[in-house]
Amino acid sequence: MKLKKLAAAGAVLGVAVAGFGAAAPASADPVTDGYVIVGSDTLQDAVGALANGFKNGSSTVRTLGLGKVVASWDAFAPGVAGGIGTIQTKAVGPVYPRPSGSGNGKAALIASYTGNPWVIPTTNSLYNNVGLAGSYQISGQVDASRSSSEASVNTNGAYQYLPFGQDAVSYAFKAGANVDSASLSYVQSLTTAQLNAIYASSTNTTIPGGNSDVIVPRLPQNGSGTRSFWLTAIGSPTLGAAANGSATTLPENNGTVLAPASDEIWIIPFSVASYIAQANGVTASNTTSGISLGSPNGVTPISGTAPNLAGVNTFYNGSYGRTTYIVVPWARITPSESAYDAGLAAALNPSSTSSLTYWGSSSLPSTSKAVKIKFGFQEPANPGYRAN
Amino acid sequence: MNKKTLGAAGLATAALTLLALAAPTAAFADSSVPPAVGSGATQTDQALYVLDPEEGFPLTQGSSIAWGLQVLGGPSPTDPLAEFSAPAGAQQWYTFISPRGSERNYNAWNGYLYQGASGVVSLAAISPANLATTGTGSPAGAAAVAAQGGDWSLGVAWTNGSNVLKVAYTYITITAGTPSTATYTFAQPAAAATAPAITTQPANASAAAGATATFTAAASGSPAPTVQWQSSSDGTTWTDVNGATSATLTVAGATVAQSGTKYHAVFTNSAGSATTDAATLTVNALFPTQPTGSDAHKVTIAAPVAGDATITVPAGVANANKTLQVWAWSDPTNLGQQVADADGDVVVDITSLPAGEHTVAFTEPGDATLTVVAWGTFEKLSASGDPLTDDVDLKATVTASDLWSLNAEETQVDFGNVTRGATKTASLGKVTVVDDRNVLKGWDLGVGWTKFTKGADEIPASALTVAGKLYTGYTPVAGIEVGTGTNLAKSTAVSTSPAGALFDADLAFTAPVTAQAGEYHSTLTLTLTSR
Numbered sequence: 043m044k045l046k047k048l049a050a051a052g053a054v055l056g057v058a059v060a061g062f063g064a065a066a067p068a069s070a071d072p073v074t075d076g077y078v079i080v081g082s083d084t085l086q087d088a089v090g091a092l093a094n095g096f097k098n099g100s101s102t103v104r105t106l107g108l109g110k111v112v113a114s115w116d117a118f119a120p121g122v123a124g125g126i127g128t129i130q131t132k133a134v135g136p137v138y139p140r141p142s143g144s145g146n147g148k149a150a151l152i153a154s155y156t157g158n159p160w161v162i163p164t165t166n167s168l169y170n171n172v173g174l175a176g177s178y179q180i181s182g183q184v185d186a187s188r189s190s191s192e193a194s195v196n197t198n199g200a201y202q203y204l205p206f207g208q209d210a211v212s213y214a215f216k217a218g219a220n221v222d223s224a225s226l227s228y229v230q231s232l233t234t235a236q237l238n239a240i241y242a243s244s245t246n247t248t249i250p251g252g253n254s255d256v257i258v259p260r261l262p263q264n265g266s267g268t269r270s271f272w273l274t275a276i277g278s279p280t281l282g283a284a285a286n287g288s289a290t291t292l293p294e295n296n297g298t299v300l301a302p303a304s305d306e307i308w309i310i311p312f313s314v315a316s317y318i319a320q321a322n323g324v325t326a327s328n329t330t331s332g333i334s335l336g337s338p339n340g341v342t343p344i345s346g347t348a349p350n351l352a353g354v355n356t357f358y359n360g361s362y363g364r365t366t367y368i369v370v371p372w373a374r375i376t377p378s379e380s381a382y383d384a385g386l387a388a389a390l391n392p393s394s395t396s397s398l399t400y401w402g403s404s405s406l407p408s409t410s411k412a413v414k415i416k417f418g419f420q421e422p423a424n425p426g427y428r429a430n
Numbered sequence: 431m432n433k434k435t436l437g438a439a440g441l442a443t444a445a446l447t448l449l450a451l452a453a454p455t456a457a458f459a460d461s462s463v464p465p466a467v468g469s470g471a472t473q474t475d476q477a478l479y480v481l482d483p484e485e486g487f488p489l490t491q492g493s494s495i496a497w498g499l500q501v502l503g504g505p506s507p508t509d510p511l512a513e514f515s516a517p518a519g520a521q522q523w524y525t526f527i528s529p530r531g532s533e534r535n536y537n538a539w540n541g542y543l544y545q546g547a548s549g550v551v552s553l554a555a556i557s558p559a560n561l562a563t564t565g566t567g568s569p570a571g572a573a574a575v576a577a578q579g580g581d582w583s584l585g586v587a588w589t590n591g592s593n594v595l596k597v598a599y600t601y602i603t604i605t606a607g608t609p610s611t612a613t614y615t616f617a618q619p620a621a622a623a624t625a626p627a628i629t630t631q632p633a634n635a636s637a638a639a640g641a642t643a644t645f646t647a648a649a650s651g652s653p654a655p656t657v658q659w660q661s662s663s664d665g666t667t668w669t670d671v672n673g674a675t676s677a678t679l680t681v682a683g684a685t686v687a688q689s690g691t692k693y694h695a696v697f698t699n700s701a702g703s704a705t706t707d708a709a710t711l712t713v714n715a716l717f718p719t720q721p722t723g724s725d726a727h728k729v730t731i732a733a734p735v736a737g738d739a740t741i742t743v744p745a746g747v748a749n750a751n752k753t754l755q756v757w758a759w760s761d762p763t764n765l766g767q768q769v770a771d772a773d774g775d776v777v778v779d780i781t782s783l784p785a786g787e788h789t790v791a792f793t794e795p796g797d798a799t800l801t802v803v804a805w806g807t808f809e810k811l812s813a814s815g816d817p818l819t820d821d822v823d824l825k826a827t828v829t830a831s832d833l834w835s836l837n838a839e840e841t842q843v844d845f846g847n848v849t850r851g852a853t854k855t856a857s858l859g860k861v862t863v864v865d866d867r868n869v870l871k872g873w874d875l876g877v878g879w880t881k882f883t884k885g886a887d888e889i890p891a892s893a894l895t896v897a898g899k900l901y902t903g904y905t906p907v908a909g910i911e912v913g914t915g916t917n918l919a920k921s922t923a924v925s926t927s928p929a930g931a932l933f934d935a936d937l938a939f940t941a942p943v944t945a946q947a948g949e950y951h952s953t954l955t956l957t958l959t960s961r
Binding site: 095097099100101102103104106108109110111384385388394395396397402403404406407408409 | 483484485486497498499500502510511513541543545546549550551552553554555557559560561562572573609610
């Protein structure tokens with residue numbers, strides 16, 4: 043079902059502001075003639091900050107593409123049923139479901155670039171549950187996607203995976219009433235093997251020590267890069283019933299979804315970068331209150347105190363670390379190709395200090411690198427590559 | 431996952447031209463002159479430096495920036511994090527591009543970008559390509575400005591919604607193109623002059639009399655300061671030292687009279703001047719001043735008897751066992767070092783001194799001030815065996831015969847019968863040159879000859895060759911030698927003695943095949959010429 047709706051006109055980024063001096067506030071849903079980025083919510087706060095302009099001390103950092111703005115669309119819209127609704131990303135363009143998560147974002151990018159429809163099957167519960175499964179013609183509506191998962195390297199691949207920053211995933215945990223402090227200590231540093239068993243178990247795992255406290259495993263929604271990476275990192279267990287794998291559509295990186303009952307400790311994979319960004323106060327909301335970040339295998343993921351929390355490099359470069367990417371059609375950023383768009387290439391140029399992908403030598407606060415660090419990212423461990 | 435080596439992020443494209451250091455194009459006005467700083471209509475409230483985006487230090491003026499390159503603007507050439515101040519009452523700040531002279535009129539801005547609520551600003555992103563909002567100026571939009579090229583202003587502005595309250599900008603000159611191809615050069619603020627500050631004070635210097643003393647000083651400052659050394663005898667009144675305008679002052683041939691002179695250096699540039707502390711020159715006499723009369727430390731020396739080789743000078747118990755340097759006058763004489771005995775007595779060898787009155791004095795070795803620690807006078811009486819002198823005048827008178835002559839012994843040389851085409855040789859014979867003139871000058875002996883004639887028939891002179899040589903048995907005096915070609919012999923200014931210098935010559939006559947038979951005659955002439 044195609045929904046037709048004209049976007050509301052208004053004072054938004056990228057449009058000439060009538061009436062000088064009016065402050066055009068940043069928006070997470072910007073209709074624009076600029077470059078549209080959708081997908082994973084792991085890096086959406088950092089990408090959004092760079093797209094809208096971020097004040098870092100007395101420097102303001104903003105990614106632009108030769109004058110065109112970057113429009114970063116969040117993975118979820120608050121206040122919308124299931125977090126998913128429809129969006130219109132370009133003026134006089136089609137209205138279509140919000141691409142949410144790494145996988146859906148990539149699918150939407152492919153559809154936009156190739157002109158083939160974006161087909162959302164009914165098995166994609168995230169969309170099917172709100173009646174948005176279907177086939178959507180979105181040619182030219184999406185310019186890049188955010189991804190927190192890897193693809194298979196293909197030297198002739200149609201898409202370029204540009205490293206955005208290194209994230210890491212750990213687990214957040216929260217204890218309900220009556221939980222022993224010994225149980226809390228136990229949950230602080232679970233090993234990979236223990237985590238594997240917890241997520242494979244058909245029942246909530248009883249914490250050893252003769253107490254009745256249990257660990258309740260939870261997962262973010264299907265299609266979430268954090269979810270798939272987490273499961274790989276803990277050894278790809280076959281999900282047991284306790285993990286509630288198919289029913290959940292919990293948003294990623296949101297501490298409020300942890301709702302332990304008495305004698306329960308809930309755990310859920312949590313992006314360390316997102317945790318840092320929220321605790322540092324650079325995101326719109328901070329859901330880290332009342333939750334703790336676990337140290338898988340005893341390695342602490344974070345150091346410092348808010349508002350200057352930062353990632354710990356050894357954790358980020360270990361098996362719980364992952365590189366996040368901006369995915370873009372290779373031809374659109376390659377000068378020799380007819381599809382080349384100089385502005386899109388400029389916004390994603392690793393040599394430009396304000397691009398989304400800069401990780402050069404500068405230590406100035408005016409670079410996107412400085413902003414990304416504040417949002418909890420570290421220098422990417424993997425180089426970029428092409429894939430299909 | 432193992433960390434993989436991070437390459438250039440695998441990006442196969444060079445999406446942007448990075449900073450291209452190109453010479454400024456001559457086609458457009460030079461943007462090397464920055465806007466004046468001030469609050470006037472065409473002035474910038476605060477100077478803006480175009481900074482390297484990774485380091486935050488000023489880019490080199492004259493280099494060319496790609497339109498799309500991310501660059502920064504800041505108020506300081508040395509502190510990347512320095513901030514532009516925000517004016518009171520400002521509510522927002524922008525980056526903008528405008529025609530020159532229209533910076534404070536936002537209606538004339540061609541393109542701009544809203545940056546946020548007003549505040550102090552550091553490392554402003556002033557890239558013209560990213561001035562995304564189209565202004566109401568003409569032409570409209572940053573891309574249109576890039577297409578037009580020429581001279582513009584680029585920078586930062588603070589407004590209160592209706593007026594521009596402050597600007598910080600610089601001038602740029604654009605080489606026209608698209609946002610992907612246009613480039614621009616830019617002005618940087620003139621470096622403020624910094625007054626000189628002394629970094630090296632001159633040290634006191636000393637030298638022995640007649641030697642050279644040097645003083646060195648240094649100062650910082652921009653532009654580099656000039657320096658003038660001055661001297662003073664009292665430390666209050668100073669006079670320029672002529673020509674002493676480098677960091678090192680050289681005082682050559684120092685005299686004892688100059689000892690105590692003070693010197694200082696004055697460094698000057700457009701921002702001010704600085705003067706070093708004074709340094710003092712000490713000149714050490716090679717000899718101590720001859721003590722006289724009632725000078726301190728005089729001792730009585732027992733008069734030596736005629737023929738005594740030594741005297742004993744009681745230098746005093748204060749000098750017991752010391753090694754002392756010994757000096758003697760009336761001719762200043764260094765008598766070397768002697769060691770005083772336990773009573774302070776010093777034995778001085780006087781054998782090298784002539785008879786007469788003498789003063790002898792002691793100084794401590796290593797004491798550059800040559801302060802006399804003990805002295806006295808004595809008379810040395812002459813005795814047999816003392817060196818004596820007497821003079822004898824020698825005279826000699828050099829004489830000469832004043833002879834000057836040339837003689838060839840043979841009057842005729844006959845080659846005899848010479849068949850056509852054949853060569854016959856003969857000797858010229860002894861030729862004597864005598865040069866014993868009172869005033870010697872040297873000479874040359876030349877030879878020439880006529881053609882061979884027989885009535886109307888002729889054989890050219892070239893049929894004959896002449897080669898000079900020494901006469902057999904003659905050994906020439908140094909300076910006399912055989913010549914070459916028509917110069918048979920030559921000499922420097924040396925006498926041949928009346929016996930003369932003896933030469934000969936090998937003559938060779940070749941009869942031409944064309945010659946008529948018969949007897950031919952030629953005349954050979956020798957010429958002796960004085961130099």
